[in-house]
Amino acid sequence: MRFSGFRVIAEALTGHKGWKPLWRNPDPQPAYDYVIVGGGGHGLATAYYLAKTFRKARIAVLEKGWLGSGNIGRNTTIIRSNYLLPGNEPFYEFSMKLWEGLEQEFNFNAMVSQRGILNLIHTDGQRDAYRRRGNAMLLAGADAELLNRDQVREMAPFLNFDNARFPIKGGLVQRRAGTARHDGVAWGYARGADLHGVDLIQNCEVTGFRIENGRVLGVETSRGYIGAGKVGVAVAGNSSRVMAMAGMRLPIENHVLQAFVSEGLKPLIPGVITFGAGHFYVSQSDKGGLVFGGDIDGYNSYAQRGNLPVIEDVAEGGMALMPMIGRARLLRAWGGIMDMSMDGTPIIDKTPVGGLYLNAGWCYGGFKATPASGYAFAHLLATGQTHDTTRFMRLDRFERGYVIDEKGMGAQPNLH
Amino acid sequence: MLIPHPLLGPRDAQEFTYLGDASLLNRPDGMAEGALAAFCDYVYLRDNPAGVHRELWFHEQGDRSWLVVTRNTVTHEILGAELARDVALRRQK
Amino acid sequence: MTDLSPISALGHAVPQAVRIGTLTITENAGLALASLALRQGGGAPQPFGLPLPGPGGWANAGATSAFWTGPGAWMIEADGRAEDDFASALKAEAPGCSVAEQTDGWAVFEIAASVATLEALLEKLVNIDASRFVPGSALRTGLEHMSVFLIRRTEGQLALWAMRSAAGSAFHAIEAAARRLDVA
Numbered sequence A: 001m002r003f004s005g006f007r008v009i010a011e012a013l014t015g016h017k018g019w020k021p022l023w024r025n026p027d028p029q030p031a032y033d034y035v036i037v038g039g040g041g042h043g044l045a046t047a048y049y050l051a052k053t054f055r056k057a058r059i060a061v062l063e064k065g066w067l068g069s070g071n072i073g074r075n076t077t078i079i080r081s082n083y084l085l086p087g088n089e090p091f092y093e094f095s096m097k098l099w100e101g102l103e104q105e106f107n108f109n110a111m112v113s114q115r116g117i118l119n120l121i122h123t124d125g126q127r128d129a130y131r132r133r134g135n136a137m138l139l140a141g142a143d144a145e146l147l148n149r150d151q152v153r154e155m156a157p158f159l160n161f162d163n164a165r166f167p168i169k170g171g172l173v174q175r176r177a178g179t180a181r182h183d184g185v186a187w188g189y190a191r192g193a194d195l196h197g198v199d200l201i202q203n204c205e206v207t208g209f210r211i212e213n214g215r216v217l218g219v220e221t222s223r224g225y226i227g228a229g230k231v232g233v234a235v236a237g238n239s240s241r242v243m244a245m246a247g248m249r250l251p252i253e254n255h256v257l258q259a260f261v262s263e264g265l266k267p268l269i270p271g272v273i274t275f276g277a278g279h280f281y282v283s284q285s286d287k288g289g290l291v292f293g294g295d296i297d298g299y300n301s302y303a304q305r306g307n308l309p310v311i312e313d314v315a316e317g318g319m320a321l322m323p324m325i326g327r328a329r330l331l332r333a334w335g336g337i338m339d340m341s342m343d344g345t346p347i348i349d350k351t352p353v354g355g356l357y358l359n360a361g362w363c364y365g366g367f368k369a370t371p372a373s374g375y376a377f378a379h380l381l382a383t384g385q386t387h388d389t390t391r392f393m394r395l396d397r398f399e400r401g402y403v404i405d406e407k408g409m410g411a412q413p414n415l416h
Numbered sequence B: 001m002l003i004p005h006p007l008l009g010p011r012d013a014q015e016f017t018y019l020g021d022a023s024l025l026n027r028p029d030g031m032a033e034g035a036l037a038a039f040c041d042y043v044y045l046r047d048n049p050a051g052v053h054r055e056l057w058f059h060e061q062g063d064r065s066w067l068v069v070t071r072n073t074v075t076h077e078i079l080g081a082e083l084a085r086d087v088a089l090r091r092q093k
Numbered sequence C: 001m002t003d004l005s006p007i008s009a010l011g012h013a014v015p016q017a018v019r020i021g022t023l024t025i026t027e028n029a030g031l032a033l034a035s036l037a038l039r040q041g042g043g044a045p046q047p048f049g050l051p052l053p054g055p056g057g058w059a060n061a062g063a064t065s066a067f068w069t070g071p072g073a074w075m076i077e078a079d080g081r082a083e084d085d086f087a088s089a090l091k092a093e094a095p096g097c098s099v100a101e102q103t104d105g106w107a108v109f110e111i112a113a114s115v116a117t118l119e120a121l122l123e124k125l126v127n128i129d130a131s132r133f134v135p136g137s138a139l140r141t142g143l144e145h146m147s148v149f150l151i152r153r154t155e156g157q158l159a160l161w162a163m164r165s166a167a168g169s170a171f172h173a174i175e176a177a178a179r180r181l182d183v184a
């Protein structure tokens, strides 16, 4: 079933009776060539690219809940490639390029909306740092523009430019950045994977690995044993728990990140705006709700809900940046579990166990990475070789001393 | 969250800053055999359990004590707190 | 160099005070502050005959008071001695202890009101249990992201030590909260 404008009109005229489920709901086979653990954005994208681009094979995605029940459906949907370090920026720019062709690629409306991201500058030091970051972005083929105060005012006149402590002095804008519909991304990849023959198996929790002579043979699941040629783990906030079943300890701590949505308002916020002096960022969804958030709560958590102090902190940041937000009523707040790595950068690599591969450590920034992460992980699974854009995102970089510490915070996950 | 400070009674968790797993008290001996690998583990690897977790909190906006707090990471329930100093001294014995 | 004139923590020639109904907030520029810490294994002294209080406590003897700030550590206050070298005097009273001058780093505001008003004010300003913060209590906590010491001197008297560099912000926070209370 292909989606098209014609199809939508035809269905509208015939009572929407012709739509079909987007994917099958198969029972697991006894064995697959590739088993992907985790049916979030990264797992589904991996299966999609594996089936479509790299190898025709028997592939399954095992998801303990329903597809998209994890962070892919909980994030604030920002996509951008505005990183500084050479270990990061080419990867995120690769992802940005994949976003730009994504809807044509998998024939699904993921509502990719390149409305731009504006990082505000409040001090001279910050301007220097952003100029440096903008130059790094340009060198990696991304777009970046440094704005002065008047140009920012033109874009977002409602900001508090003369806040006594944190006046706005300019901004770094990436116009190709923006937002995408998080669920739509999961559904698009799921449907695309299914069309290429991938078995998407829901309510199937991986409970153990069968490992013999240092090689993985398959996985134990709540729906029985499933044999596997290769296993790729992409379980985001459950990475430590799942990899512990393979006898590994990871350079990861789990933390909770909260997000907030206001009642629907008329179009107001031009793109994504980040406060450079506090921890606050905001965008507006297509339905009109202001989508905003701030810092992680800061303590280890698997609770998928946060506490009030951070809500207060985010509200304070919002009020400092755009006082009119105080008029908007909060509709919903929720939390998701972040796999915070020790340097704030993800891991896409093989593991010491033969045939077992790991995709983890996405912190609060893995949504934007979904296409490239899936692509690179599929490349690694299919070829055994690291994709060029992820060649620094190695599991052993910590012991080798090659951390990719974008924030320069050291091995303190709650500060990344 | 309220942290039951052993000296001061229940105090708002907001007064504290968080460091992480209490195993950070067990700093390896830098001169011992295999110190490099031991430090790599110490600095970068974590058990990161879902459930009961012993962790270091610093009472920054308070009496500046380090506490070892026992907390459930799934429910956020706090099960106890002691002075990290007491924990460390007990270990030395 | 001859025309320098001293200013208080709030930046005025004379200490400030405001009255809001029956509540008063007064900048106390005369109170000296010095910290006292025990060295490892050392016993607690009794400077100026003052028994040093335990955790969460404030004790007073004549013109000198002390409040607990951490295990083996206190702040000592002395009325009207902000302008002399109180730390040296304390050092002489506490041999073998670490003493540091603190007056220059802090500003103190004395707040007086009825019990009900003070407790209502505490509830607006800080996340502590106001009903347990009885006379003779002292603690450090966060107030609008600033680290402050609070002392309950008597039923109707509260003192707040704030960082001197943020004295204006602290004073503003107290005053703004007090104005929102219903004090006749």
Ligand SMILES: Cc1cc2nc3c(=O)[nH]c(=O)nc-3n(C[C@H](O)[C@H](O)[C@H](O)COP(=O)(O)OP(=O)(O)OC[C@H]3O[C@@H](n4cnc5c(N)ncnc54)[C@H](O)[C@@H]3O)c2cc1C
Pocket (backbone or CB within 6 Å): A037, A038, A039, A040, A041, A042, A043, A062, A063, A064, A065, A066, A067, A068, A069, A070, A071, A072, A073, A074, A075, A076, A077, A078, A079, A204, A205, A206, A207, A234, A235, A236, A237, A238, A242, A257, A258, A259, A293, A334, A335, A336, A337, A338, A362, A363, A364, A365, A366, A367, A368, A369
């Ligand atoms: C509040 C919030 C805001 C965010 N904002 C942004 C943002 O603006 N931009 C951005 O780029 N990123 C953002 N992120 C981060 C982003 O959502 C994540 O990094 C990303 O979604 C993680 O990858 P995923 O989609 O594969 O994870 P998930 O969707 O969590 O997928 C992991 C899946 O694994 C499954 N699983 C776990 N254990 C097992 C098991 N044993 N067996 C089988 N299945 C298992 C889970 O059920 C889950 O479905 C945000 C996250 C949160 C919580």
